[in-house]
Amino acid sequence: xxxxxQHRIWIFAIVLVLMxxxxxxxxxxxxxxxxTFTGGADGANPYDLLTIDAAGxxxxxxxxxxxxxxxxxxxxHRGSNWLLTTLYExxxxxxxxxxxxxxxxxxxxxxxxLYGTTASGGNGPACPNVFDQYSGCGTVFNLRPPxxxxxxxxxxxxxxxxYTFQRGSDGAVPYGNLVFDHAGNLxxxxxxxxxxxxxxxxxxxxxKLTRSGGGWTKSVxxxxxxxxxxxxxxxxxxxxAGxxxxxxxxxxxxxxxxxxxxxPSGSGWTESVLYSFQGGSDGYSPYAAVIFDQAGxxxxxxxxxxxxxxxxxxxxxxxxxxxxxxxxxxxxxHGRLVMDVAGxxxxxxQADDHDHGxxxxxxxxxxxxxxxxxxxxxxGGSDGGDIENGLALGSNGHLYGTAAQGGSQGVGRTCQFxxxxxxxxxx
Numbered sequence: 001x002x003x004x005x006q007h008r009i010w011i012f013a014i015v016l017v018l019m020x021x022x023x024x025x026x027x028x029x030x031x032x033x034x035x036t037f038t039g040g041a042d043g044a045n046p047y048d049l050l051t052i053d054a055a056g057x058x059x060x061x062x063x064x065x066x067x068x069x070x071x072x073x074x075x076x077h078r079g080s081n082w083l084l085t086t087l088y089e090x091x092x093x094x095x096x097x098x099x100x101x102x103x104x105x106x107x108x109x110x111x112x113x114l115y116g117t118t119a120s121g122g123n124g125p126a127c128p129n130v131f132d133q134y135s136g137c138g139t140v141f142n143l144r145p146p147x148x149x150x151x152x153x154x155x156x157x158x159x160x161x162x163y164t165f166q167r168g169s170d171g172a173v174p175y176g177n178l179v180f181d182h183a184g185n186l187x188x189x190x191x192x193x194x195x196x197x198x199x200x201x202x203x204x205x206x207x208k209l210t211r212s213g214g215g216w217t218k219s220v221x222x223x224x225x226x227x228x229x230x231x232x233x234x235x236x237x238x239x240x241a242g243x244x245x246x247x248x249x250x251x252x253x254x255x256x257x258x259x260x261x262x263x264p265s266g267s268g269w270t271e272s273v274l275y276s277f278q279g280g281s282d283g284y285s286p287y288a289a290v291i292f293d294q295a296g297x298x299x300x301x302x303x304x305x306x307x308x309x310x311x312x313x314x315x316x317x318x319x320x321x322x323x324x325x326x327x328x329x330x331x332x333x334h335g336r337l338v339m340d341v342a343g344x345x346x347x348x349x350q351a352d353d354h355d356h357g358x359x360x361x362x363x364x365x366x367x368x369x370x371x372x373x374x375x376x377x378x379x380g381g382s383d384g385g386d387i388e389n390g391l392a393l394g395s396n397g398h399l400y401g402t403a404a405q406g407g408s409q410g411v412g413r414t415c416q417f418x419x420x421x422x423x424x425x426x427x
Contacts, residue, residue, distance in 0.1 A: 039410030335390025
């Protein structure tokens with residue numbers, strides 16, 4: 001009898017340990033809102049991917065408000081709080097400084113200043129723009145801090161428009177990220193313009209901006225024509241050999257989008273389609289750019305709700321489905337993935353079938369497959385909703401992102417569905 005009781009106690013102790021382990025795993029990550037936008041000078045509706053500097057400060061953009069056409073902001077950690085500073089408010093219209101920075105946000109250039117794009121504005125003509133609020137074909141811009149040390153929080157940076165898109169073969173509506181090469185040249189994609197689709201220049205293109213004297217000169221890297229892809233929703237990425245990789249929302253062999261590669265060839269570039277989506281279990285419409293691991297494999301997501309890997313093999317690429325986001329409602333993933341040093345992937349979905357606010361997730365490699373973990377299910381309330389871009393991974397291992405809606409409706413109910421938030425997840 002004593003042995004039976006000892007056996008039961010031993011089993012009970014194991015159960016308690018397992019329960020404790022499960023509870024620790026369930027609470028292994030924490031979620032916090034760092035800033036709730038008000039629709040005033042701080043802006044409203046951030047659609048962008050955040051950028052983190054060496055000191056851990058966060059930089060991003062809002063699509064609306066400020067002076068009326070969006071903002072660029074900085075979030076600085078002060079003790080247990082975060083202080084938001086508006087670096088620039090776009091004036092739009094007659095100012096020709098751009099309007100509606102969208103999707104990517106800003107990046108640091110080799111000179112330590114900020115570079116970004118606006119999807120609208122500038123001094124170009126009317127464009128086939130999806131944004132009803134604004135007109136113009138979009139800009140590439142640079143932001144520089146004040147020449148003298150600022151002694152207050154209200155010290156706007158100086159903006160310079162590097163290029164204004166003019167539609168046609170010139171391109172229009174830059175959505176995605178910018179990227180620099182080793183020579184300091186800048187690369188940008190446009191959703192519209194570029195190659196000829198159905199008799200109009202609307203397939204999109206990849207462009208290069210080169211410093212020339214005191215300005216920048218634009219040259220075409222590649223114009224999409226449809227069968228090779230159409231309408232890139234994000235920018236391009238370099239590999240170590242100087243090749244460019246990206247995605248298109250449409251076009252390709254089946255019309256459901258592509259992953260492409262651009263290889264320097266003499267004085268130009270040669271495009272090759274690595275994968276054409278079929279619209280089945282592989283998904284369709286890859287919105288975000290792809291990322292690399294150290295072995296040269298590519299990882300990405302589709303708007304329809306899949307995560308995938310492309311592996312190089314004897315001159316071709318093998319497609320592997322990593323995960324299907326079951327129950328995605330009105331939008332899969334618009335944002336690019338990010339990988340930590342252990343090889344885990346982190347990302348977001350725009351919406352879901354629970355609260356429809358979107359999710360933040362982790363994919364962990366395990367014996368040839370991938371384990372899905374939901375890090376946060378956004379409610380569309382104070383925690384935000386409509387996650388239009390991915391997550392930024394800090395050197396501290398924390399994840400940072402933006403929600404385009406949710407939070408507060410702002411002063412005077414400026415934002416019908418909320419002005420958006422900046423959030424932090426501690427895995």
